[in-house]
Amino acid sequence: xxxxxxPRSATRTRTPFPYQQLFILxxxxxxxxxxxxxxxxxxxxxxxxxxxxxxxxxxxLYAGLVTSAFxxxxxxxxxxxxxxxxxxxRKPVLMIGLIGTLLSMxxxxxxxxxxxxxxxxALGGALNGNIGVLQTTVAEIVTEKEHQPSAYAIMxxxxxxxxxxxPLIGGALAEPCKNYPSVFSQGTLFDAYPFLLPNMVxxxxxxxxxxxxxxxxxxxxxxxxxxxxxxxxxxxxxLRLFDKAGGLESFDKLQDANFEESRSLxxxxxxxxxxxxxxxxxxxxxxSLSPAAPPYTRSTLGVQxxxxxxxxxxxxxxxRPVIVHIIGYGILAYHTMSFDQLMPIFLSSKVSTVPPxxxxxxxxxxxxxxxxxxxxxxGQGFYAMFAxxxxxxxxxxxxxxxxxxxxxxILWPALYFLVPYTVLLPPQYRVLGICFCLLWRxxxxxxxxxxxxxxxxxxxxxxxxxxxxxxxxxxxxxxxxAFGPTITGFVYSKGLSIGVSGLGWWVTGLxxxxxxxxxxLMEERTNDSxxxxxxxxxxxxxxxxTMIDPLTIDAAIVAATRPDDSNAENISKILIPLHPExxxxx
Numbered sequence: 001x002x003x004x005x006x007p008r009s010a011t012r013t014r015t016p017f018p019y020q021q022l023f024i025l026x027x028x029x030x031x032x033x034x035x036x037x038x039x040x041x042x043x044x045x046x047x048x049x050x051x052x053x054x055x056x057x058x059x060x061l062y063a064g065l066v067t068s069a070f071x072x073x074x075x076x077x078x079x080x081x082x083x084x085x086x087x088x089x090r091k092p093v094l095m096i097g098l099i100g101t102l103l104s105m106x107x108x109x110x111x112x113x114x115x116x117x118x119x120x121x122a123l124g125g126a127l128n129g130n131i132g133v134l135q136t137t138v139a140e141i142v143t144e145k146e147h148q149p150s151a152y153a154i155m156x157x158x159x160x161x162x163x164x165x166x167p168l169i170g171g172a173l174a175e176p177c178k179n180y181p182s183v184f185s186q187g188t189l190f191d192a193y194p195f196l197l198p199n200m201v202x203x204x205x206x207x208x209x210x211x212x213x214x215x216x217x218x219x220x221x222x223x224x225x226x227x228x229x230x231x232x233x234x235x236x237x238x239l240r241l242f243d244k245a246g247g248l249e250s251f252d253k254l255q256d257a258n259f260e261e262s263r264s265l266x267x268x269x270x271x272x273x274x275x276x277x278x279x280x281x282x283x284x285x286x287x288s289l290s291p292a293a294p295p296y297t298r299s300t301l302g303v304q305x306x307x308x309x310x311x312x313x314x315x316x317x318x319x320r321p322v323i324v325h326i327i328g329y330g331i332l333a334y335h336t337m338s339f340d341q342l343m344p345i346f347l348s349s350k351v352s353t354v355p356p357x358x359x360x361x362x363x364x365x366x367x368x369x370x371x372x373x374x375x376x377x378x379g380q381g382f383y384a385m386f387a388x389x390x391x392x393x394x395x396x397x398x399x400x401x402x403x404x405x406x407x408x409x410i411l412w413p414a415l416y417f418l419v420p421y422t423v424l425l426p427p428q429y430r431v432l433g434i435c436f437c438l439l440w441r442x443x444x445x446x447x448x449x450x451x452x453x454x455x456x457x458x459x460x461x462x463x464x465x466x467x468x469x470x471x472x473x474x475x476x477x478x479x480x481x482a483f484g485p486t487i488t489g490f491v492y493s494k495g496l497s498i499g500v501s502g503l504g505w506w507v508t509g510l511x512x513x514x515x516x517x518x519x520x521l522m523e524e525r526t527n528d529s530x531x532x533x534x535x536x537x538x539x540x541x542x543x544x545x546t547m548i549d550p551l552t553i554d555a556a557i558v559a560a561t562r563p564d565d566s567n568a569e570n571i572s573k574i575l576i577p578l579h580p581e582x583x584x585x586x
Contacts, residue, residue: 017116018141022151024216025141026158029134031098033162035105035124035202036070038170041374043067045175046195049394050114061112064341064485069118071482075475081129082136082471086464089224090137093129095213100127102206107572109199130475132470139457139466140220149396153388160384166202168378173198176223222463317469321459322522326473329452331515332409335416335479336445338488338508345492346419347373347434350500356424363501364423366430380438387446402524403449408447409516415440416509421531 009035039046047062084094104124111117136156142151175194176184184190189345191198194257215235219225345365352364395404422433460466488504495503 001294003222015144017144017147017150021141021218021527022154023214027135028094028156028209028213028217029059029130029155029158030162030165031202031206032101032128032401033159034166034169034205034303037163037166037467038198038202039066039108041167041171042174042195042198046111046117047114049194050112050117052114059061062171064419064489066114066117066121068482068486069121070125071478073122073126074128074131075478075482077126078129078132078475078478079468079471082132082467082474084135085129085467085471087131089219089221089227090133090140090467091213091217091219093133094137094217095210097128097130097133098206098210098213100124102203104205105199105202106123109196109203110193112193124480129471129474132474135453135457135469135470135473136466137220139451139460139470140222140463146397148454149393149401149450152454153446156446156449157388159386160381160388164378167374170198171374173201175521221467254496265449281509297564304497317461317465319459319461321523322461322523323457324518324523325456325459326469326476328515328518328522329456329473330476330480331511331518332448332452334484335478335508335512335515337481337484338504338511339416339441341485341488342492342504342508343438344373346501347376352423354499357499360502361499362420363496363499365501366423366434374391374439376435380442383439384442384446387443388450390503391443392446392450395447396451396454400524401454402522403550404447405451405455405522406516406519408444408518412448413509413516414510415444416505417502420505423501453482455524457524462519473520540553 043063043066044059047059047066050062050306052062053059081093081097101124104120104127105345107123108117108120111120138155142148174197176197177188177191177194179187184197203337214231215238216232218232219227219229347366347368349365349367351367352362354363356362392404399407419434419437422430422437425433456469460469491507492501492504495501
């Protein structure tokens with residue numbers, strides 16, 4: 001009697017939450033926001049030290065150019081890195097991105113002119129395609145739908161933590177000869193290059209992240225994850241040296257044994273969807289019975305090899321749902337970066353003494369100093385970690401990603417229209433009003449970026465092109481982040497010239513309304529039984545339609561150990577009748 005293929009629901013087992021790999025990925029990820037955000041406390045003073053202009057407004061313009069250089073370069077290479085990760089794997093591209101950031105920080109620290117600073121930032125953006133590749137890696141690590149909200153909240157959480165640590169490092173270590181004369185003497189290297197020290201510290205952090213990634217991060221690409229990884233093997237050996245109890249060593253031996261067994265059974269043209277790391281019955285003594293026995297493969301047994309399912313082309317990969325989510329990602333990047341640029345200017349602007357002419361004509365800000373602004377930013381960062389790690393997973397599990405996303409983007413435009421009016425509040429309520437706006441903005445951001453990333457990954461027609469999709473999404477976001485502050489800054493300046501300081505905020509709010517309307521076109525594809533996921537589609541396309549009985553496998557192994565020349569014939573008699581083409585109707 002032929003054995004039919006078991007339904008997916010009967011064979012699929014739930015995998016535990018991948019804490020270890022997500023933790024390692026987070027350690028690699030946190031290096032980048034620390035390095036990226038560390039320049040903001042001292043970029044104004046760095047531009048001033050170049051002696052380009054004495055006009056403070058021009059200094060702000062050049063500082064914006066330095067920030068935009070990274071985003072424009074990242075946009076130009078994002079698709080390339082995404083497609084390259086589909087070809088060579090995610091881990092190599094992630095490591096190249098970290099190395100590129102490391103080189104960029106060192107060059108930036110030694111910059112003594114604006115062109116060198118621009119080249120350094122552009123170098124970091126061009127060599128770093130990790131925005132899209134990271135999202136692809138998370139999508140391949142997390143295969144269970146119920147794990148997605150928590151997993152996709154980790155990377156924004158890590159970014160928020162890095163955005164707190166980065167400015168602290170940059171602000172504390174910039175111009176050390178001026179701020180710590182008893183420790184750093186005049187005439188030394190740090191006097192000639194006053195902004196080198198924070199960049200060197202960030203470089204050391206990046207070296208640690210690179211080493212952690214090489215030694216402990218596993219490849220997640222469906223086809224590349226089975227190749228030998230010397231770095232990962234070295235990391236396991238290092239862990240064994242520090243293991244005193246021996247439990248880790250036993251675990252690694254078992255893991256290695258299962259992996260070698262899976263690879264030996266399936267390496268002969270087995271498709272990715274059919275591979276498994278679960279152990280099957282083993283006979284260690286079988287090799288000694290017939291040391292000269294020839295290798296038995298699918299071809300010698302008369303069984304046709306599985307055909308690997310070809311990944312969809314780039315043109316067919318960008319379906320309507322994919323394009324809709326990418327556009328939504330770009331709109332988010334545009335107005336969130338615009339908010340980040342406008343808020344510090346708004347807080348530091350002097351309090352206006354000109355009576356307002358409601359509803360639209362009024363100017364002025366809060367007149368805060370950099371220390372008070374820093375306290376607000378740090379508080380915002382800590383709340384962002386809470387919102388991303390706790391609030392979003394709870395709401396996503398309760399209502400679903402699409403509903404949470406729509407709720408946030410539909411309410412978000414009102415924030416942009418309300419922020420300018422906080423300067424009209426009574427003095428004792430102004431700080432409370434701006435804190436409320438910052439909490440609103442942080443909550444909205446925590447409830448939009450992770451679900452958009454989840455829905456984008458789930459809408460991909462194949463996991464084999466997810467790198468290219470996330471590469472395009474990352475490039476789109478980088479382009480919007482580059483243009484957003486430039487356009488918003490121009491509109492804000494025009495508004496000040498006509499006595500309407502809220503103009504930049506309100507125009508950004510119109511863009512946010514476009515994002516809210518665009519969210520109505522989005523669809524949520526899940527990975528549960530209601531519909532196949534991209535991974536399930538590939539397993540269906542590449543796996544055989546038959547399951548061989550384990551007893552048959554045992555019989556084939558025993559037949560292979562007989563020291564005569566009829567092994568292939570014996571095994572063929574066992575396995576060939578079970579091949580789909582030779583099977584009799586049940």
